[in-house]
Amino acid sequence: MLSFEEDELFKKSTVNLKKFNDLNEYIKVLKQGNEVSLISRMHIKKGTTILKELPKAAVVNEIYKNCSNCFKDVTTILRCSVCNLIVYCSKECQLQDWTAFHKEECEIFKKLDKALTPSLRLNLRLLINEHKKSNSLKKLKSHKSDRSEESLETFAQMSMLLLHFVKSSSIFDENLFHATFMIELFCKVSVNSHTIVDNEQASKGLGLYLNAAKVNHSCDPNSIVIFHRNELSLRTVKDVEAGEEINISYIEVAEPFYVRQENLKESYFFTCNCTKCISQSVFDKSEKVKCPNCKKFVSLSSNLAINEKIGCECNWQTETFQYFRNKKKYFFNESKELLKLKDKKIILNKVLALINEYKQEFDDTNYQFIKFQFLKQDLNLKKLNTSKGQIIDDFKFSENLFLNLKSIYGFANEENKVGEKFHPRLGLQGYYVVKFGVNFFFFDDSNERSILSVEEKKFLNLLLKYLEFSQAQLKVCFGIESYLFKECEDLKSNLEMKLRFG
Numbered sequence: 391m392l393s394f395e396e397d398e399l400f401k402k403s404t405v406n407l408k409k410f411n412d413l414n415e416y417i418k419v420l421k422q423g424n425e426v427s428l429i430s431r432m433h434i435k436k437g438t439t440i441l442k443e444l445p446k447a448a449v450v451n452e453i454y455k456n457c458s459n460c461f462k463d464v465t466t467i468l469r470c471s472v473c474n475l476i477v478y479c480s481k482e483c484q485l486q487d488w489t490a491f492h493k494e495e496c497e498i499f500k501k502l503d504k505a506l507t508p509s510l511r512l513n514l515r516l517l518i519n520e521h522k523k524s525n526s527l528k529k530l531k532s533h534k535s536d537r538s539e540e541s542l543e544t545f546a547q548m549s550m551l552l553l554h555f556v557k558s559s560s561i562f563d564e565n566l567f568h569a570t571f572m573i574e575l576f577c578k579v580s581v582n583s584h585t586i587v588d589n590e591q592a593s594k595g596l597g598l599y600l601n602a603a604k605v606n607h608s609c610d611p612n613s614i615v616i617f618h619r620n621e622l623s624l625r626t627v628k629d630v631e632a633g634e635e636i637n638i639s640y641i642e643v644a645e646p647f648y649v650r651q652e653n654l655k656e657s658y659f660f661t662c663n664c665t666k667c668i669s670q671s672v673f674d675k676s677e678k679v680k681c682p683n684c685k686k687f688v689s690l691s692s693n694l695a696i697n698e699k700i701g702c703e704c705n706w707q708t709e710t711f712q713y714f715r716n717k718k719k720y721f722f723n724e725s726k727e728l729l730k731l732k733d734k735k736i737i738l739n740k741v742l743a744l745i746n747e748y749k750q751e752f753d754d755t756n757y758q759f760i761k762f763q764f765l766k767q768d769l770n771l772k773k774l775n776t777s778k779g780q781i782i783d784d785f786k787f788s789e790n791l792f793l794n795l796k797s798i799y800g801f802a803n804e805e806n807k808v809g810e811k812f813h814p815r816l817g818l819q820g821y822y823v824v825k826f827g828v829n830f831f832f833f834d835d836s837n838e839r840s841i842l843s844v845e846e847k848k849f850l851n852l853l854l855k856y857l858e859f860s861q862a863q864l865k866v867c868f869g870i871e872s873y874l875f876k877e878c879e880d881l882k883s884n885l886e887m888k889l890r891f892g
């Protein structure tokens with residue numbers, strides 16, 4: 391038998407013990423005390439799918455539009471006839487979902503006239519799962535002790551609401567679930583779940599993926615997560631060496647250093663020490679504020695103390711770093727408010743006003759500015775478009791956004807491809823530029839003539855150049871099987887044909 395000291399020593403040494411488990415041919419799971427990470431088992435080329443996973447539980451945002459089992463867009467309505475609240479793409483999906491979740495869920499839904507929020511529905515599905523097979527979520531971190539009183543209060547209210555539903559249904563053993571358990575569950579779901587998006591980055595739902603939840607964060611990640619319906623794929627966007635850790639970004643990597651740090655601290659409770667955060671400066675050069683004296687843009691450095699004034703070449707001292715951070719917060723909150731509005735016209739006007747206001751103090755390569763531009767572009771894409779003048783505007787606008795985006799993701803210029811980066815948004819934006827461009831070119835019949843002018847040829851060649859860039863991005867991020875890549879192929883052969891015969 392071990393003495394007390396030896397026993398303590400033994401416990402300490404086991405805490406630091408490294409334990410590996412193979413997850414699949416590409417990756418193994420490393421456990422070190424409480425820390426879990428995924429490690430590459432071999433040299434992996436960029437653009438490889440290294441993990442595919444179906445969710446432990448997932449919910450769609452739009453319960454009348456997407457199949458609640460597989461997320462497919464539903465064309466013929468197959469609605470659950472008991473609760474009348476959710477739809478399926480097929481009998482098979484309905485049956486599968488009934489056995490897995492909906493039998494219990496339906497008991498609760500049938501008493502409601504409106505669907506619960508996605509977050510509540512996901513937690514309910516996980517409760518149902520727990521009810522059938524308890525403790526399957528035991529290993530997930532909750533970070534409960536790191537949370538503010540305020541966020542715990544919100545979770546407590548949501549828990550009470552779910553508890554009320556659960557207790558009113560006959561299928562749950564009501565002693566099984568109590569408030570503490572539920573709050574813990576809400577905490578776990580909020581740090582470990584993924585927003586399910588389509589290839590165009592539109593949010594489709596919310597899901598919990600137990601293996602993908604083990605991937606750690608980096609602001610300069612070697613992998614990304616994409617979805618086909620509700621199936622998650624983990625894909626490499628850099629070449630990865632054997633023994634290297636696999637990481638993804640939990641937040642938008644194009645945000646400046648201090649925003650990334652704040653977001654990670656607020657939502658995931660850690661301070662990021664990734665290579666990019668340690669070298670810091672690369673991205674922050676793109677954060678520029680306007681000098682009120684000479685109107686030139688001055689770079690914000692992340693080493694600035696919070697109360698330090700920003701100095702300009704012209705010797706003018708502008709406002710403090712704190713002032714600009716508060717200003718940024720204001721714009722951030724305004725853009726969040728925008729998403730709550732319904733009327734497209736009001737949103738567009740508000741976006742335009744915010745863009746103008748933003749330009750008074752910040753440079754248009756700052757990421758917040760780009761976020762406003764995205765909103766505007768989304769609105770333009772939806773009406774795809776009325777007059778030739780409007781289409782030219784849309785094209786110029788999306789082109790400008792594309793070039794800003796390239797610089798913010800680390801492309802210095804056309805020639806300098808050192809440190810080439812791959813990001814879903816880059817490929818997608820290039821693709822939109824070409825789509826607007828093609829729309830403009832073929833807007834009236836004048837270009838159906840067989841002879842192209844020098845200017846027209848130049849324009850088509852420019853579109854082809856954007857298309858090539860965009861295709862290379864989409865290939866790495868989504869693979870050659872994705873519909874976006876295939877649509878690029880079609881666009882490319884159309885443009886090439888036009889050039890050859892024009």
Ligand SMILES: [Zn+2]
Nearest residue numbers: 457460479483
């Ligand atoms: Zn389905």
Ligand SMILES: [Zn+2]
Nearest residue numbers: 470472473496
């Ligand atoms: Zn039902």
Ligand SMILES: [Zn+2]
Nearest residue numbers: 609662664667
């Ligand atoms: Zn970082």
Ligand SMILES: [Zn+2]
Nearest residue numbers: 681684702704
């Ligand atoms: Zn100045």
